Amino acid sequence: MKSLIGFTKVSKKFGKKRIRNLDNIDKEKESYLELSEKIIDKSDIILEVLDSRFIKETRNKTIERIIxxxxxxxxxVLNKVDLVNDKEKLYRQVSFLLPRVFVSCKNYQGIKELRQKIKNISKKIIAEKTNLSKVTVGVIGYPNTGKSSLINILTGRNSLGVSPKAGFTKGIIKLNLTKDIVLLDSPGIIPDEKYSNMDNDLMLEQAKVGARDYTNLKNPDLFVLKIMKEYPKLLEKYYNLNIKEVNNDPENLINSLGRKKGFLRKGGSIDEDKTARLIIKDWQEGKIKL
Ligand SMILES: Nc1nc2c(ncn2[C@@H]2O[C@H](COP(=O)(O)OP(=O)(O)OP(=O)(O)O)[C@@H](O)[C@H]2O)c(=O)[nH]1
Ligand SMILES: [Mg+2]
Structure with a gap:
């Protein structure tokens, strides 16, 4: 497989353990827009991978404009559709996003349809551009939306590493889909103005969409408050807690769950931090469906 300068090369022979990052450190520091433009320039088709639960939060309109x-x-690509219970609401929300495919990398849903769409558009592009022998398909999106999982499933080879921790893919990785179609995996992109280690609201937003890991959040109780506000009764139902006892109060919820789980400190008080982080972990692992 040919590799491009500044790209990561995956050796078919050695699989995922042998991913070699050819990027230098300076390149990894490039801004998200520079990186996105680089992928867009290399690509004929872009798959924007969104989390079906968080369309608004994971869409990047600046990148869409550049495309x-x-x-x-x-x-x-509306991925993780397995985590959405209210499909009708989702369909209404995205009726204007075209062309689109609903996908679940977990359940192999929509993969055939997506592969066919890529092939159809590729055929058109090759017919239009007579000097083009290969079509490049760039896969971009917010961290943790499932870009690498998608490429693994599309190619049928488990060459790429995937992780529940955001920011797993480093550098751009090139893989063949067919002899005429090349796929580019890329690191998750998050607009600079949305990424912060200081602003609580932004950090909570990142944790909600899985772009910030549960171990890496300063006030986990505020996350519980946010989810309780945005999705009333969801946590109570998931953890089978007494709704009256919780009374819409995050502290009550954390205490109630901590007691149920036996998360106690030495003196016997509830370990609130551990309990709140468990909620974030369950949330980020997609256990709590919307
Ligand atoms: N439930 C569910 N989980 C998924 C799906 N697709 C991916 N995941 C999970 O989401 C997490 C992130 O997947 P990755 O493929 O590593 O995501 P990514 O977009 O490449 O992430 P970065 O490289 O960090 O930007 C992993 O834990 C996957 O198992 C899906 O369709 N459904
Ligand atoms: Mg990845």
């Missing part, structure tokens, strides 16, 4: 300006084709 349009550069005359590249886009396919919206």
């Amino acid at each position: 349009k300006e550069k005359n590249k084709r886009i396919i919206y």
Whole structure:
């Protein structure tokens, strides 16, 4: 497999253990826009991978505008659809996003449809551009939306590492889908103005969409408050807690769950931090469906 300068090469022979990062450290420091433009420039088709639970939060309209300006084709991939209970609401929400495919990398849903869409658009592109022998498909999106999982499933080879921890993929990785179609995996992109180690609201937002790990959040109780506000009774139902006893209060909820789980400190008081982090962990692992 040919590798491009500044790209990561995956050796078919050795699989995922042998991913070699050819990027230098300076390149990893490039801004998210520079990185995105680089992928868009290399690609004929872009798959924007979104989390079906958090369309608004994981969409990047700046990147979508650049894709349009550069005359590249886009396919919206609505991944993790297995984690959405209210499908009707989801369909209404995204009716204007075209072309789109609902996908679950977990349940192999929508993969055939997506592969076919990529092939159809690729055929058109090759027919239009007579000097083009291969079509490049760039896969971009917010951290942790399932870009690498998607490529693994599309190619049928488990060459790429995936992780519940955001920011797993480093550098751009090139893989063949067919002899005419090349896929580019990329690190998750998060707009600079949305990434913060200081602003509580931004950190909570990142934790909600899985772009910030549960071990890496300063006030886990505020996360519980946020989820309780945005999704009333969801946590009570998931953990089978007494709704009256919780009374819409995050402290009550944490105490009630901590007691149930036996998360106690030495003196016998509830370990609130551990309990709140368990909630974030369960949330980020997709155990709590919307
Ligand atoms: N439930 C569910 N989980 C998924 C799905 N797709 C991916 N995941 C999980 O989401 C997590 C992130 O997947 P990755 O493929 O590493 O995501 P990524 O977008 O490549 O992440 P970065 O490289 O960190 O930006 C992993 O724990 C996957 O198992 C899906 O369709 N459904
Ligand atoms: Mg990845």
